[in-house]
Amino acid sequence: MSARGTSPRSYGGESPWQPRFERERAARKEAERLLEEKSRELYSLNEQLREAQEVLEERVRERTRELEASRQEALRASEAKSDFLANMSHEIRTPITAILGFSELAIEQVRDPEVLKFVQTIDRNGRHLLDLVNDILDLSKIEAGKVEIEELPCSVDQLTGEVTSLLAGRASQQGLTLEFEKVGSVPEAVETDPMRLRQILLNIIGNAIKFTPEGSVRVQLRAARESGAIRLVFDVIDTGVGIGPDKVDRIFSEFEQADTSITRRFGGTGLGLALSRRMASMLGGEVELVHSEPEVGSTFRVTIRAADIGAPWSGIPTPAPRNEASLPVESLPSLEGLRVLLVEDSPTNRNLFVFLLEREGIQLGIACDGREALAEVERANAADEAYDVILMDMQMPVLDGYSAAAELRRRGETTPIIALTAQAMVGDRERCLAAGCTAYVPKPVDRRMLLSEILAAVTRESDPTA
Secondary structure, eight states: OOOTTSOOOOSSSOOTTHHHHHHHHHHHHHHHHHHHHHHHHHHHHHHHHHHHHHHHHHHHHHHHHHHHHHHHHHHHHHHHHHHHHHHHHHHHHHHHHHHHHHHHHHHHHOOOHHHHHHHHHHHHHHHHHHHHHHHHHHHHHHHTTOOOOOOEEEEHHHHHHHHHHHHHHHHHHTTOEEEEEEOSOEESEEEEOHHHHHHHHHHHHHHHHHTOSSSEEEEEEEEEEETTEEEEEEEEEEOSOOOOGGGGGGTTSTTOOSOHHHHHHHOOOSOHHHHHHHHHHHTTOEEEEEEEETTTEEEEEEEEEEEEOOOOEESSOOOOOOOGGGSOGGGSOOOTTOEEEEEOOOHHHHHHHHHHHHTTTOEEEEESSHHHHHHHHHHHHHTTOOOSEEEEESSOSSSOHHHHHHHHHHTTOOSOEEEEESOOSTTHHHHHHHHTOSEEEESSOOHHHHHHHHHHHHHHHHOTTO
16 A cells, blocks of 8 residues: 555556646647747748848938939029029119110100100010019019018008009000099008018009000909908909900919910910919918909909008098109209219110219219229228219129128228119028128119119218118
8 A cells, every 4th residue: 555645656557647747748849849930930020020121221211312312403403593593683684774774864855756655665665574574583482482571561552552653654555544442441551561562463453454455444442350460352353355264274374374365465474463372372362363254354352461550440541652762863862972983894784874873963983893893992092082882783703792892891991882783582682781781772773762772871871870
């Protein structure tokens, strides 16, 4: 018998636990085998994943390199386009400066009616060419994201008065009546970008005049308050050629007009509406065609959102303030005896500026490039004949205006320098001021603006607090 507490033994026979033990050992081996197999599979999958990750990372790196190369190429293309546009702006505006400058002078002096018509035709077409150049530059600046919107207080009456005044002559030449009216209460002043709003209205109303052979163009302005802002709505209603319903979708496309026959009959690039719509959008509004019927007329609506600056409202129309820019040159204080150095490389424009300035009694010195300007300023100072103002063309051979202005400031020269430049891209004004210029006058030069800037420069020089 077996002792108490001990398991029975098998002498000469199989243990009763042996089968169970064998089953457990077999199960353990199978589990180990399965575990090893799964481990190998997992390792293989991990290796595949690692290789796939490496391939993916390499593809990402390769794609990133491609994208960076594309970005750099796009930047170079954008810079090349900007440089091209700046150069084209300069090359086109430089001769337009002479065309418009001399045609304006000729209009003042020609007495023969037939010759006067010829000169007025030259002047009108020169200004049309300038408008086309400006439209193309504006479109390029918008596409490049380089148009900056300002928010400035402005008089609604003054702005609309300026637009009406500028377009009244064109309407009158075509035998049209141009009417402007306010409907309901309109704020006296709002905060917006007056330059862009003026440009939109000039485009839309000018378009209406161009496509209206007879009849009238009416502009109705109304306003509404909404969420602390002012919504200004301009309806431009004409009795012109109208637009067919099948052509409405095309009129806001760039470089397109509703009908090629329209282009042949009235001219134009088809940029005005597209530009105006983009600018209105930047002012929080829209330009849309409300109604049009062929041979009956069209109604375009310009809407912008402007900040309410708290000016009182009045439903009674107030006369538009006199536009200072339209005042005659004769109203300016005399500039006689002023010493001015003109730095200009274009012989034609030099002759124009000489004529414009000497007729005001200004004593002129002449330099054809920046190097000559530096030498002339040094000579004049040594001879106690210092100049009161320097008019500096910015794009010249030998030494450009930017470098010449910077060198004059480095030498301690404090004479006001007015930049004259045919470059009109975003940042050109700031670049001129950064070089040391005190003012900026774009070409083609408005005679009153030029004389006003000369006067302002002299006034600031004699009285820094002015």
